[in-house]
Amino acid sequence: xxxxxxxRDLTYTYADGTPALKGVSFGAEAGKVxxxxxxxxxxxxxxxxxxxxxxxPQSGQVLLDGAPVSYARRDLPELRRRVGLVFQDxxxxxxxxxxxxxxxxxxxxxxxxxxxVRRRVEDAMVRTGVTALRDKPTHALSxxxxxxxxxxxxxxxxxxxMILDExxxxxxxxxxxxxxxxxxxxxxxxxITIILATHDMDIVPLYCDQVYxxxxxxxxxxxxxxxxxxxxxxxxxxxxxxxxxxxxMEILHDRDGVDVSRSAATISAxxxxxxxxxxxxx
Amino acid sequence: MGTDRCAxxxxxxxxxxxxxxxxxxxxxxxxxxxxxxxxxxxxxGALSALNLSLGGQKAGDLFHFLKVPMTFLxxxxxxxxxxxxxxxxxxxxxxxxGRWTWGxxxxxxxLGLLVLCKAMxxxxxxxxxxxxxxxxxxxxxxxxxxxPRLFVELTELIYRxxxxxxxxxxxxxxxxxxxxxxxxxxxxxxALGTLLSTVFVRSLRRGDRVFxxxxxxxxxxxxxxxxxxxxxxxxxxxxxxxxxxxxxLILAAERRLLP
Numbered sequence: 129x130x131x132x133x134x135x136r137d138l139t140y141t142y143a144d145g146t147p148a149l150k151g152v153s154f155g156a157e158a159g160k161v162x163x164x165x166x167x168x169x170x171x172x173x174x175x176x177x178x179x180x181x182x183x184x185p186q187s188g189q190v191l192l193d194g195a196p197v198s199y200a201r202r203d204l205p206e207l208r209r210r211v212g213l214v215f216q217d218x219x220x221x222x223x224x225x226x227x228x229x230x231x232x233x234x235x236x237x238x239x240x241x242x243x244x245v246r247r248r249v250e251d252a253m254v255r256t257g258v259t260a261l262r263d264k265p266t267h268a269l270s271x272x273x274x275x276x277x278x279x280x281x282x283x284x285x286x287x288x289x290m291i292l293d294e295x296x297x298x299x300x301x302x303x304x305x306x307x308x309x310x311x312x313x314x315x316x317x318x319x320i321t322i323i324l325a326t327h328d329m330d331i332v333p334l335y336c337d338q339v340y341x342x343x344x345x346x347x348x349x350x351x352x353x354x355x356x357x358x359x360x361x362x363x364x365x366x367x368x369x370x371x372x373x374x375x376x377m378e379i380l381h382d383r384d385g386v387d388v389s390r391s392a393a394t395i396s397a398x399x400x401x402x403x404x405x406x407x408x409x410x
Numbered sequence: 411m412g413t414d415r416c417a418x419x420x421x422x423x424x425x426x427x428x429x430x431x432x433x434x435x436x437x438x439x440x441x442x443x444x445x446x447x448x449x450x451x452x453x454x455g456a457l458s459a460l461n462l463s464l465g466g467q468k469a470g471d472l473f474h475f476l477k478v479p480m481t482f483l484x485x486x487x488x489x490x491x492x493x494x495x496x497x498x499x500x501x502x503x504x505x506x507x508g509r510w511t512w513g514x515x516x517x518x519x520x521l522g523l524l525v526l527c528k529a530m531x532x533x534x535x536x537x538x539x540x541x542x543x544x545x546x547x548x549x550x551x552x553x554x555x556x557x558p559r560l561f562v563e564l565t566e567l568i569y570r571x572x573x574x575x576x577x578x579x580x581x582x583x584x585x586x587x588x589x590x591x592x593x594x595x596x597x598x599x600x601a602l603g604t605l606l607s608t609v610f611v612r613s614l615r616r617g618d619r620v621f622x623x624x625x626x627x628x629x630x631x632x633x634x635x636x637x638x639x640x641x642x643x644x645x646x647x648x649x650x651x652x653x654x655x656x657x658x659l660i661l662a663a664e665r666r667l668l669p
Contacts, residue, residue: 182625205628213626220619221627225570226546229635236636237628245636262638265418265544267573281627 131155131191132321133179133211133289138188140178148174150345151188156289156338158193161315161322163332163353166342167367172325173216175342176291179323181207193288209238212287216294218274225265227258227277235284245284252280255317256310272303279310283318290314292324296331304328308335329371333357333393341366354391373398413475413540421466422542422643427551429643433650434539440657441531447520448664449657450527456653457534465542472537479533483526491522545569550637563633571613571620579609 134155141147148171156162166172177183179190181197181204190197197207212234215221224230231252235245253259256276261269269277275295282290295311296304308331315322326332332339333353340350343366349356356363357374370378374393380386388401417423422430434457441453458476461467495503495513503513539548546566553562582605586592591601624633 177622177626180626182622205630208626208628213623215619215623215626217619219574220616221623223567223570223620223624223633224546224635225566225573226544226635226637228638229546229550232636233633234627236634237630242636246639249636263418263423265414265546266570268418285627 130158130194132158132193133323134191134194135175135179136189136191138175138178138185138190140174140183140185142174148345149178149185152342152345152347153188154340154347154350156321156323158321159315159319160337161311161324161335163336163339164323164325164342165327165329165332165339165356165363165366165368166325167327170342170366171345172342173293176213176293176323176325179289179291180211180213182213205237209234209285210288212282212285212290214275214278214282214290214292214295216297218271218278221278221281222266222274225267227264227266227269228253228262230266230277231258231280231284234281238285248284248286249280252283255283255314256280272299272306275299275303275307276310279314283314287320289321289323292322294326295324296326296328304331311335327368329363329369330373333371333374333397341368353393357391357393377401413537414545416465416467416471416541417544419466420542422464423544424638424641425542425646426640426643427543427547428554429646429650430539430543431548431551431555433646433653434535436650437538437653437657438532438535440654441535442528444657444661445524445528446661446664447524447527448660450524450529450531452657452660453531453653454527454534456656457531457538460649461534461538461541465538467541472541475537475541476530476533480530483529487522487526490525491518493518547637547640559632566633571616574616575609575613578612579605582608 136153138149138152139147140149152171152175154162154164164172164175174183178185181199184199192207192210197203199207222230224233228249231249232245235248240248250259253262256279258273258276258280261273261277266274266277279290279292292311295307299307311322311324312335314320324336336353338350339353339356341348341356341362348366349359349362357370360370360374360378363369369375371393373395374391377388377390377392377398380388381390386405388405389397392398392401437453437457441449458472461472462469491514492512494506494510495515495518496511498515498517500511500513500515501519503511506512543551546569549562549566549569552565553559583592586601586605590597592598621629
């Protein structure tokens with residue numbers, strides 16, 4: 129098991145004295161999707177800004193592919209290239225009124241030749257499905273379209289790790305499954321390691337391979353989604369909840385004494401459990 | 411926002427903005443510099459025709475935009491045409507309160523119409539540019555024409571974020587109205603004050619987030635981007651020259667026919 133990105137005892141305190149990270153240690157496996165769960169103010173956004181070098185940790189280490197990261201000024205561009213960050217509100221990220229030019233920004237900053245920048249922009253637009261939006265101004269796009277353009281703007285840097293802060297916030301159900309499908313495709317076709325922060329518990333068992341629970345600037349738990357769902361009290365302490373299906377399984381198991389696995393959190397896992405009870409082969 | 415919406419639909423949308431700027435600018439300068447009524451009318455007609463034929467704009471849209479400055483100009487030119495004339499020979503005159511003679515002289519009429527036609531010609535040249543060139547292309551072209559980078563970057567950021575701020579202010583206003591703000595003058599002033607301060611504070615915070623986002627994409631102090639590929643607009647230079655020649659010919663003809 130190799131980590132694409134790993135932190136050891138990472139601490140960060142804001143200038144006004146608010147401690148945001150108090151020794152965070154976690155790792156995101158290469159080529160996998162790692163979820164970071166946590167209520168509001170748990171430190172998710174601060175952690176991400178540290179990983180990408182916008183903020184510099186006070187102590188602790190970040191390792192990229194096993195090698196410690198340097199936060200020296202001249203090494204920052206390379207760190208920011210390798211760890212791409214997609215912000216929660218695309219209106220914070222898209223600074224240009226021209227879709228094409230906004231996407232090109234990261235690639236131009238890498239100092240690539242023009243032909244290479246154009247190739248990457250075209251490629252990123254095709255992958256995120258925004259080619260048809262190239263002639264539209266940013267302010268005419270829908271929220272979901274802006275989110276795709278923001279992702280394309282990070283893809284042009286060809287990062288090895290892509291971090292997304294609440295990628296599904298503010299999207300309708302169709303938008304959520306479109307964006308998550310896009311992320312799955314990016315992971316599978318480009319092999320990019322994905323880290324995402326979310327409150328949306330129902331997408332966790334569907335898309336995450338590993339999850340960490342961030343609480344008060346510390347990692348409170350980590351493991352596969354199923355492992356975490358076996359500790360619902362921990363989730364509830366942190367203003368989170370079980371996915372709806374896992375909650376149903378918990379009630380069936382604890383209150384009704386039905387012999388189902390409490391960790392079944394997706395429709396297909398629940399279907400398997402129910403058919404098992406009925407002695408039918410799925 | 412007005413002409414900008416047309417620009418994104420224009421047939422000249424993908425054409426290099428620099429020749430478009432030169433065409434509009436040349437026509438505008440010639441129209442303003444030579445004192446000729448006929449050149450003004452010609453510029454208005456020619457640039458409007460180009461706007462419709464090359465840009466593919468709708469005549470209704472163009473007329474809609476021309477109407478606004480036209481109203482102001484007509485009102486503005488009236489006092490030039492109709493004013494105290496003393497003892498000069500008048501085409502039409504009347505006595506005001508029995509003491510002053512007001513009226514229209516041939517000279518004043520010519521002057522008023524000249525101002526009107528020159529201004530409308532200039533306006534149509536600007537509309538040709540702004541209805542066929544999106545703002546972002548225009549700022550990009552300014553940079554190529556060696557306008558200071560700081561100015562260009564500020565223009566671009568302001569243009570992008572003005573839509574967000576306007577949207578935010580609109581939403582706050584609706585929320586205030588839903589709670590009975592703006593009912594009387596005093597309440598309106600209070601609500602407007604709160605709205606402005608909220609928008610200000612929010613934009614400060616947004617500014618911080620935008621800066622973080624720029625940094626995370628490798629921002630080092632200059633906002634350099636690559637525009638989409640433009641279609642060459644060199645043929646527009648030929649058109650620019652043709653229009654300039656026509657303007658000068660019309661000027662010469664006017665001078666000869668009307669002494």
